[in-house]
Amino acid sequence: MSAINIPEKTIERLSEYRRTLRSCSEQGITHIFSHVIAGMHGITAVQVRRDLMLIGFSSDTKKGYDVRVLIEFIDGILDSRDVQHIAIIGMGHLGQAITKYFNSKRHNLSIVASFDVDPEKAGQTIDDIPCYDMDEFERRVEELDINIVVLSSPTDVASELVVPIINAGIKGVLNFTSKPLNFPRGIVVENYDITTLLEKVAYFVKENEE
Amino acid sequence: MSAINIPEKTIERLSEYRRTLRSCSEQGITHIFSHVIAGMHGITAVQVRRDLMLIGFSSDTKKGYDVRVLIEFIDGILDSRDVQHIAIIGMGHLGQAITKYFNSKRHNLSIVASFDVDPEKAGQTIDDIPCYDMDEFERRVEELDINIVVLSSPTDVASELVVPIINAGIKGVLNFTSKPLNFPRGIVVENYDITTLLEKVAYFVKENEE
Numbered sequence: 001m002s003a004i005n006i007p008e009k010t011i012e013r014l015s016e017y018r019r020t021l022r023s024c025s026e027q028g029i030t031h032i033f034s035h036v037i038a039g040m041h042g043i044t045a046v047q048v049r050r051d052l053m054l055i056g057f058s059s060d061t062k063k064g065y066d067v068r069v070l071i072e073f074i075d076g077i078l079d080s081r082d083v084q085h086i087a088i089i090g091m092g093h094l095g096q097a098i099t100k101y102f103n104s105k106r107h108n109l110s111i112v113a114s115f116d117v118d119p120e121k122a123g124q125t126i127d128d129i130p131c132y133d134m135d136e137f138e139r140r141v142e143e144l145d146i147n148i149v150v151l152s153s154p155t156d157v158a159s160e161l162v163v164p165i166i167n168a169g170i171k172g173v174l175n176f177t178s179k180p181l182n183f184p185r186g187i188v189v190e191n192y193d194i195t196t197l198l199e200k201v202a203y204f205v206k207e208n209e210e
Numbered sequence: 211m212s213a214i215n216i217p218e219k220t221i222e223r224l225s226e227y228r229r230t231l232r233s234c235s236e237q238g239i240t241h242i243f244s245h246v247i248a249g250m251h252g253i254t255a256v257q258v259r260r261d262l263m264l265i266g267f268s269s270d271t272k273k274g275y276d277v278r279v280l281i282e283f284i285d286g287i288l289d290s291r292d293v294q295h296i297a298i299i300g301m302g303h304l305g306q307a308i309t310k311y312f313n314s315k316r317h318n319l320s321i322v323a324s325f326d327v328d329p330e331k332a333g334q335t336i337d338d339i340p341c342y343d344m345d346e347f348e349r350r351v352e353e354l355d356i357n358i359v360v361l362s363s364p365t366d367v368a369s370e371l372v373v374p375i376i377n378a379g380i381k382g383v384l385n386f387t388s389k390p391l392n393f394p395r396g397i398v399v400e401n402y403d404i405t406t407l408l409e410k411v412a413y414f415v416k417e418n419e420e
Contacts, residue, residue: 011410011413011414015405015409015410016406019403019405019406042391042401077413080419084415084416093304093310094303094307096303097307101388101404102405102408109409147415148408150408172414174408180230180250180251180252182249182252188415188418190407190411191226191252192407194308195229195311196229197384198296198312198319198360199319200218200222201382201398202288203288205357205381205398208381
């Protein structure tokens with residue numbers, strides 16, 4: 001474990017700051033103030049400064065933060081030394097949306113394989129990513145040194161994937177099915193159900209109206 | 211605003227509890243203990259009881275919570291009296307994944323329309339949902355009484371959608387593009403970038419390994 005213990009929410013925001021900073025950098029912006037970053041993310045400048053203080057970044061000058069320096073600093077926090085390999089399980093619309101979208105970017109996270117039970121897909125290359133039959137899961141995970149999987153399979157098969165994922169030695173799971181999954185300690189799991197997100201938005205819309 | 215102020219995280223968990231409870235109910239389970247719900251969601255029973263206490267539900271018996279009663283109680287918290295109408299902006303893979311997935315369920319949230327600039331899609335019916343050209347956005351939103359939109363468009367056009375969304379009187383936005391968007395007070399926005407979720411999982415995997 002790292003010396004500092006960074007809260008999940010801060011990790012999420014750092015990832016978001018970095019994305020914004022990269023596009024600023026592409027637009028030739030060299031320096032940026034915390035309140036500008038805050039504005040772009042709809043949060044307070046205090047929050048931004050607190051997050052950056054938490055990771056030990058404190059080079060705010062009269063000109064604001066040096067964008068490139070800050071990006072590299074966040075890289076040092078978020079990125080692991082070597083590229084982490086990701087596999088998508090379930091190459092339906094969601095799986096394809098994720099690969100298309102994600103591999104269009106530079107990353108030290110790389111989607112290197114996908115898996116599907118559909119014989120129409122298994123054996124094909126979809127969006128430049130080889131799609132394998134689920135039967136090959138364990139073998140391919142080892143061969144391709146995959147340690148993270150994204151579950152975009154139908155919800156009703158999600159539970160059946162838990163054991164293969166454990167057996168294959170996967171260390172992180174991003175689960176988009178609507179079945180929350182539990183894994184043994186040592187395997188990071190994030191359950192994200194789109195229905196939950198929509199119901200959450202709908203709830204706060206309702207609250208605003210009442 | 212409602213009398214009690216329920217934290218976002220609790221709202222998310224209530225939505226997840228309800229989904230679990232519904233499937234329990236379908237399987238003929240009539241009563242359930244907080245620690246069972248907790249187990250299914252990988253959280254503590256204390257957390258579950260705290261959430262339910264927060265919404266004023268406290269009918270834990272020797273047999274556990276009455277599943278149907280609890281579902282209806284959560285309905286009363288999360289659901290608005292009348293069905294809320296949702297539109298998807300951007301019917302690429304992600305947009306289609308969301309409609310397919312979401313409308314396969316019963317909801318008092320209903321996806322009633324989608325919008326796309328692609329002439330191949332506009333005018334068509336995709337997954338039983340009419341797809342309109344973005345030019346018709348304002349008119350259709352009013353006609354179909356839509357108050358929530360899901361943004362699954364390419365990131366580079368996301369900013370251009372802010373003004374039309376405001377003008378159309380939309381009250382809630384679930385933004386899946388990687389451009390965080392700000393809206394005037396009174397419009398609920400949730401920015402969910404899949405990259406952030408993946409980077410978060412990758413970070414905690416890395417931390418576990420170190």
